[in-house]
Amino acid sequence: MTLKDLLKPTPTERGQICLCAQFAFVRNLERMPFPDRMKEADRVRRSAQIIAQLEHLLPGIENLTPTLAEAQAHLAVMLLTAPESRLPGYALLYLDKPEGVDAPIWCEVMGANHLTFSVIATSQQLSPTDYDTLTEQLQRFVDKLEPHFGFARTERFGYLTRQLTLTGSGFRLRVWLHLAGLMHFDHLRELENAATFADLRIDTNNDVGSQPPPGALCILFNGRSLRDNAVDEARALQRFLGSVIRQERNARQRLLLEEPYVLLDIVSRLQANLHATLMVTPDELCDSLSDFYLAWDLAAITPKQRPRLIPPMISALMFDDDHLSHLPLHRLLEDVYLPPPVRDFPPWRKAATRAIWMRTFLDFSISRSFKRRALQ
Secondary structure, three states, X not given: OOHHHHOOXXXXXXXXXXXXXXXXXXXXXXXXXOHHHOOHHHHHHHHHHXXXXXXHHOOOOEEOHHHHHHHHHHHHHOOOOOHHHOOOOOEEEEEOOOOOOOOOEEEEEOOOOOEEEEEEEEOOOOOHHHHHHHHHHHHHHHHHHHHHHOEOEEOOOEEOOOOHHHOEOOEEEEEEEEOHHHHHOOOHHHHHHHXXXXXXXXXXXXXXXXXXXXXXXXXXXXXXXXXXXXXXXHHHHHHHHHHXXXXXXXXXXXXXXXXXXXXHHHHHHHHHHHHHOOOXXXXXXXXXXXXXXXXXXXXXEEEOOOHHHOOOOOHHHHOOOOOOOOOOHHHHHOOOOOOHHHHOOXXXXXXXXXXXXHHHHOOEEEOHHHHHHHHO
């Protein structure tokens, strides 16, 4: 099995708010500098030793490092170390559902820390009510390795990490959320304030202050780990996540019932863009997917593609020139003419292929009953 196969996303289901979650424990070895403070030769040598030790301790673990180039876009979305941040000696290993853990484990060697153990699951694979259970399973798995490695920790601060916010339990839980309803009603600031009050954080990947992020995509994560119990952190995030999901569903219903004409305008603009636009930016692609999934969830539209061919919401972030969640782009382009200046200039070619991708997978018809009610 290749890395590309492992990272192939599961199509998003209608009405999905939680897109995926990452559970991670980071650990560092005693009496050893953090990876970015090590000499390159030492880092490469120690990485090989750690990999050999893991392969000895964990039969069946696979070293996927040689195939990393196959799925760079996926890896960025899956919150693993981005290509530009990987130092010589970086390695990615994979273990398929070890005993006592209900999900596969990704192990990064010589990322920001010496070792990062992650479980990444889509919402189809994991209910939010399972977060504390999976956290406990992953922690037990990591704890069993400690006698063999000797992880750096102190009585006062707990496990020592490269990032101050992870010092303590070394635990980070991130959840990708599609919050189109809350973003429509401009509740981002309230959401951020509520998260801060709960000692959590919201990351919007947005440099424009409190403006809604592209695609209404946010990441909810625990803000600190110092002296905290990882399972308790997961439970706290779980409780807050339940509240966010309820508020998001309420906002969507409010849009449908109180502002149907506004929703009709959203889907009418989306439909016009699908058929008229020739070039699409990454942010426009995210926004179009967001509007599509919002309208589909509220039964305002009917997709023309079969549900299994509708790309997942998170595909907007995986988009590149060579790979899509369902079909390679070159197959979509076989019957489409692009003028030579567009075809030969990569930024224009990518913008044009995004538009083709949107028309192929996001075409829809507007529900007649919804349209009648919106125009009454």
